Amino acid sequence: MRPIWFLLVLAPACGDASPASSDASAPDAAADVVATADAGGDADAAQNGGTLASKYPGDVGIQSDPAVVWTENFEEGAVASVTSRYDSHANPPGLSLESDVPAKSSGKQSGRMTASGDGANATDLYKSLSPGWDEWYVRWYAKYEPGAITWHHVGVWFGGYDPAIPYPNPQAGLKPSGDDRFSISIEPVFDVGSGAARFDTYDYWMQMHSWMDQPSGNTAYYGNAVVHQNSFTVDEGQWVCLEVHAKLNASASSGQGAVLEVWKNDALVRRFDDAGPMGYWIKDKFCPQGADGAECTDYPAPFDTVLDLQQRSTTSLKLNAFWPQNYITQSGTTAWVEYDDMVIATSRIGCLQ
Numbered sequence: 273m274r275p276i277w278f279l280l281v282l283a284p285a286c287g288d289a290s291p292a293s294s295d296a297s298a299p300d301a302a303a304d305v306v307a308t309a310d311a312g313g314d315a316d317a318a319q320n321g322g323t324l325a326s327k328y329p330g331d332v333g334i335q336s337d338p339a340v341v342w343t344e345n346f347e348e349g350a351v352a353s354v355t356s357r358y359d360s361h362a363n364p365p366g367l368s369l370e371s372d373v374p375a376k377s378s379g380k381q382s383g384r385m386t387a388s389g390d391g392a393n394a395t396d397l398y399k400s401l402s403p404g405w406d407e408w409y410v411r412w413y414a415k416y417e418p419g420a421i422t423w424h425h426v427g428v429w430f431g432g433y434d435p436a437i438p439y440p441n442p443q444a445g446l447k448p449s450g451d452d453r454f455s456i457s458i459e460p461v462f463d464v465g466s467g468a469a470r471f472d473t474y475d476y477w478m479q480m481h482s483w484m485d486q487p488s489g490n491t492a493y494y495g496n497a498v499v500h501q502n503s504f505t506v507d508e509g510q511w512v513c514l515e516v517h518a519k520l521n522a523s524a525s526s527g528q529g530a531v532l533e534v535w536k537n538d539a540l541v542r543r544f545d546d547a548g549p550m551g552y553w554i555k556d557k558f559c560p561q562g563a564d565g566a567e568c569t570d571y572p573a574p575f576d577t578v579l580d581l582q583q584r585s586t587t588s589l590k591l592n593a594f595w596p597q598n599y600i601t602q603s604g605t606t607a608w609v610e611y612d613d614m615v616i617a618t619s620r621i622g623c624l625q
Contacts, residue, residue: 322620323620323621323622323625324337324339324340324615324617324619324620324621324622325411325621325622325623325624326622326625328625329376329378329624329625330376330377330378330624330625331343331345331377331378331379331613331615331624332378334615337617339617339618339619340615340616340617341401341405341408341616341617341618342399342401342594342614342615342616343614343615343616344357344383344397344596344611344614345377345379345381345612345613345614346369346379346382346383346611346612347379347380347381348369349369349381350369351364351367351368351369352364354367354369354383354397355367355397357399358397358398358399359398359399359400359438359439360397360398360438360439360440361396361397361398362392362394362395362396362597363387363392363394363395363396365392366385366386366392366395366598367383367384367385367386367395367397368383368384368386369381369382369383369384370383370384370610372384372415373612373613374413374415374511374513374612374613374624375511375624376623376624376625377413377612377613377624379612379613381612382413382415382611382612383610383611383612384608384609384610385596385597385608385610385611386598386606386607386608387426387598387599387600387606387607387608388600388605388606388607389422389600389601389602389604389605389606390603390604390605390606391606393599393600393601394597394598394599395597395598396440396595396596396597396598396599397595397596397597398438398440398593398594398595399593399594399595400433400436400437400438400592400593401591401592401593401594401616402436402592403590403592404432404436404590404591404592405591405592405618406519406520406522406587406590406591407517407518407519407520407591407618408430408517408518408591408616408617408618409515409516409517409616409617409618409619409620409621410428410430410515410516410518410594410614410615410616411513411514411515411613411614411615411617411621411622411623412428412514412515412596412611412612412613412614412615413511413512413513413514413611413612413613413614413624414427414428414511414512414514414610414611415509415510415511415512415609415610416460416469416506416507416508416607416609417508417509417607417608417609418467418508418509419467419508419607420466420467421464421465421467421469421508421605421607422464422465422600422602422605423459423460423464423465423469423600423607424599424600424601424602425457425459425474425597425599426459426460426597426598426599426600426607426609427457427458427459427460427471427474427596427597427609428458428459428514428594428595428596428597428614429442429455429456429457429459429474429593429595429596429597430455430456430457430516430518430591430593430594430595430616431453431454431455431456431476431591431593432453432454432583432584432589432590432591432592432593433452433453433589433593434451434452434453434586434588434589434590436592436593437593440593440595440597441453442455442476443476444494445489445490445491445492445493445494446490446492446493447476447478447480447482447487447492447493448476448477448478448480449478449585450478450582450583450584450585450586450589451584451585451586451588451589452589453476453589454476454477454478454583454589455475455476455477455495455593456473456475456516456518456532457473457474457475457495458471458472458473458474458514458516458534459471459472459474460506461473461474461497462497462500462565462567467508468505468506468508469505469506469508470501470502470504470505470506470565471499471504471505471506471514471536472497472498472499472500472504473495473496473497473498473499473534474494474495474496474497475495475496475498476493476495476496477581477582478582478583478584478585479527479580479581479582480493480495480496480556481496481553481555481556481558482555482556483555483556484555485555494556495556496556496557496558497556497557497558497567498532498542498544498557498558498560498579499534499541499542499560499563500557500559500560500563500564500565500567500568501541501542501562501563501565502564502565503541504536504541511610511612512536512537513535513536513537513538513623513624514534514535514536515534515535515538515620515621515622515623516532516533516535517531517532517533517534517620518531518532518583518591519531519532520583520584520589520590520591521581521582521583521584522587524584524585524586524587525585526582527546527580527581527582527583528546530545530546530581530582530583531543531544531545531581532544532545532579532581537623538622538623542560544560544578544579544581546578547578548560548561548578549561549562549575549578550575550576550577550578551563551575551577551578551579552573552574552575552576552577553577554567554568554571554573558579559571559573560575560579594616596611
């Protein structure tokens with residue numbers, strides 16, 4: 273994992289037809305068949321026309337909706353205009369504005385982050401958002417360079433710090449205590465380097481598990497994967513729409529009421545809540561019912577527990593950090609990822625309409 277980066281601030285771009293990137297204020301189960309799991313009131317929002325995207329075709333005007341916390345669409349026209357909106361950023365020469373955009377986007381540009389195991393390892397943007405929230409939906413589009421690339425941490429991370437800080441501090445190898453930090457991310461995790469990588473979570477929170485049988489030292493904890501679906505593919509060379517819903521535990525004493533949901537291209541990949549799904553732990557991997565990744569199926573065990581989503585032991589720890597990045601450490605590897613139409617909101621966003 274990378275060291276702490278002390279960086280500057282990025283800004284989104286505004287095209288004639290697309291909404292400007294914005295910083296908007298907002299108020300404070302078994303899932304054997306993943307795509308049809310019961311996701312509560314928001315699970316069917318895309319089909320029911322209840323998403324923010326359905327209200328704002330092409331995302332035009334979405335930044336003005338009271339549910340929206342932050343947007344980034346890279347329509348600013350210059351890299352410096354993008355970075356000026358963020359609290360920190362790494363490697364501005366590695367960020368370029370490209371004419372490649374997702375289908376149905378109203379914009380003309382995306383943000384391409386290039387990183388290298390032989391040069392600048394990290395290209396990123398980091399935003400600290402206030403006052404802090406207990407629930408976020410985070411939607412973004414990503415396109416990964418095709419090829420058998422050894423991705424390291426290349427995806428969108430978000431979460432919270434208490435107190436809030438103006439730079440990312442992931443503290444790789446260390447388990448959060450519950451009153452300091454947590455992070456949620458979707459990035460290529462499995463089959464990396466094959467040209468057919470799979471997404472999964474890479475999450476840090478107070479109830480995470482270690483890869484060690486007996487955790488010790490400052491390298492005992494690295495991000496936990498909890499999805500394990502062979503269909504959750506990166507689809508290198510294609511735009512994919514990803515969305516994550518995180519609802520934090522309301523009580524400081526347990527994870528009751530917490531929710532984690534993941535969508536790809538508006539199809540529900542997985543939902544976790546108090547009801548399930550049931551699963552089991554293999555060291556730092558939680559294998560829920562319905563998981564078909566070999567990292568789970570090669571190690572069968574009874575489905576005897578639910579995922580403990582207690583992210584915090586104090587309600588002063590909030591969602592307040594947003595960190596899209598490309599971090600590559602493999603020697604001989606230089607690769608890009610493009611991001612576009614990124615939105616943080618307090619209600620379901622959905623893919624571009």
